Amino acid sequence: MQPARRVAFDVIHAVSTSDAYANLLLPHRLAEAKLSPADAGLATELTYGTLRRRGYYDRVIAHAAKRPVTEIDDAILDVLRLGAHQLLSMRVAGHAAVNESVELARSAGSRSAAGFTNGVLRTISRTEPAEWERILLGEVTNDTDRLAVSTAHPSWVVRAIRQALDLQDRGDELEDALAADNLAPQVNLIALPGLADRPEDAEPNRFSPYGFRNPGGDPVQLVGTGGGRLRVQDEGSQLAALALTRAVPVRPGERWLDLCAGPGGKAALLAAEALAGEARLDANELVPARARLVERALAGVPLEVSVSTADGTKLAAEHPATYDRILLDAPCTGLGALRRRPEARWRKTPKDVSELTRLQGSLLDAAITALAPGGIVAYVTCSPHVGETALIVESALRAHPGMERLDTSAVLDQVTTEPLDAAAPGGAVQLWPHRQGTDAMYIALLRKPAESAEPAVDR
Numbered sequence: 001m002q003p004a005r006r007v008a009f010d011v012i013h014a015v016s017t018s019d020a021y022a023n024l025l026l027p028h029r030l031a032e033a034k035l036s037p038a039d040a041g042l043a044t045e046l047t048y049g050t051l052r053r054r055g056y057y058d059r060v061i062a063h064a065a066k067r068p069v070t071e072i073d074d075a076i077l078d079v080l081r082l083g084a085h086q087l088l089s090m091r092v093a094g095h096a097a098v099n100e101s102v103e104l105a106r107s108a109g110s111r112s113a114a115g116f117t118n119g120v121l122r123t124i125s126r127t128e129p130a131e132w133e134r135i136l137l138g139e140v141t142n143d144t145d146r147l148a149v150s151t152a153h154p155s156w157v158v159r160a161i162r163q164a165l166d167l168q169d170r171g172d173e174l175e176d177a178l179a180a181d182n183l184a185p186q187v188n189l190i191a192l193p194g195l196a197d198r199p200e201d202a203e204p205n206r207f208s209p210y211g212f213r214n215p216g217g218d219p220v221q222l223v224g225t226g227g228g229r230l231r232v233q234d235e236g237s238q239l240a241a242l243a244l245t246r247a248v249p250v251r252p253g254e255r256w257l258d259l260c261a262g263p264g265g266k267a268a269l270l271a272a273e274a275l276a277g278e279a280r281l282d283a284n285e286l287v288p289a290r291a292r293l294v295e296r297a298l299a300g301v302p303l304e305v306s307v308s309t310a311d312g313t314k315l316a317a318e319h320p321a322t323y324d325r326i327l328l329d330a331p332c333t334g335l336g337a338l339r340r341r342p343e344a345r346w347r348k349t350p351k352d353v354s355e356l357t358r359l360q361g362s363l364l365d366a367a368i369t370a371l372a373p374g375g376i377v378a379y380v381t382c383s384p385h386v387g388e389t390a391l392i393v394e395s396a397l398r399a400h401p402g403m404e405r406l407d408t409s410a411v412l413d414q415v416t417t418e419p420l421d422a423a424a425p426g427g428a429v430q431l432w433p434h435r436q437g438t439d440a441m442y443i444a445l446l447r448k449p450a451e452s453a454e455p456a457v458d459r
């Protein structure tokens, strides 16, 4: 059996059965298997492609197997998904895809499982991919479900993205936004301001003055030679940190807090900016292992940063009216980074949204309490879900009536090399993969009144 298919199957199966994350597990498995670069590329395409379009393949498999996928053994279902991806999206020769899948089924299951796999995949291969799509689309009755099928998203995610785009009057971009989730992002880097320069052959980012791509070279090698000052970072994340540090001029001695800092990408940029402006930075991260990643991320910046491991909802109340700037990069569903986390769309549920929104609301409340008079908080998510973005901010403003919204879009217009054209209601910014090529980050800047005696209103 081709080693690339074996690796892909192992990762896909670990994702379905033990909650593994493909973007973390796959690099380990590729290294263990010592695959050639070509085979590693193939294993990546097989893994990511199968996981992204899993819901679509499940519909096809249910047709071909004439039974719901819930009645198929877990391991055999994963073999079928991997086979369906090769037949429907990669145009691998039918006999190769079927034969290798039968081998996998034999090693993962039994003789009867191999026969079943053979039958189902042969049925799938006898119908053209475009015809399969026509069959599945013939079963749906509304536009949301049509897009859910054609772009391989759960319907609730399609509705969430539609709502977020509608808020920006961009509802007609829904199909483009969903299609962008299915394209692999290019690796993007940052040269920390004041500490490193972009390499000469780098391709500068469109918007971030410190961001670049390294089309010719190996980004991992480049990062290894950069002493912690050249880092992999999405352009949207760079802009989120810069929105906070550039919102108003920095006064020496300001106190800054990164409330949810792990794994530390934005903390490193904040630290470089704090160093340049003679500000002090504290970082906090609930999960100790992730706090250690923050310490590692900060290693390239010659600034002393204390890294704590408190629950951010409590830490902020212990330091009332203390910080001049707070970054709240909140834990979220990650619906704005689906192109990086291929399994995420099928794993997340609307229940996750309601649990996270409670936490996001408490963290923003706490951050506002911890702001010094005149201080600024940047509320950031890598999700465009309105429940995690605009509604959290509105609720915080109702609870803290003195807080003022800043025009985040105008702040970033002073930072970016090209206009972002990303204004969202209430002065916020909503970025999109299909528009800016970044993750779909939401960024809202809020300022506390200069002389605030304002008590928080109970919610």
Ligand SMILES: C[S@@+](CC[C@H](N)C(=O)[O-])C[C@H]1O[C@@H](n2cnc3c(N)ncnc32)[C@H](O)[C@@H]1O
Pocket (backbone or CB within 6 Å): 237, 259, 260, 261, 262, 263, 264, 265, 266, 267, 284, 285, 286, 287, 290, 310, 311, 312, 313, 329, 330, 331, 332
């Ligand atoms: C979106 S990530 C932050 C990403 C980070 N700013 C970066 O750029 O690398 C959110 C982080 O919040 C942490 N977190 C979750 N609940 C928290 C809490 N109650 N207090 C502090 N941190 C929390 C998560 O462990 C996660 O590392």
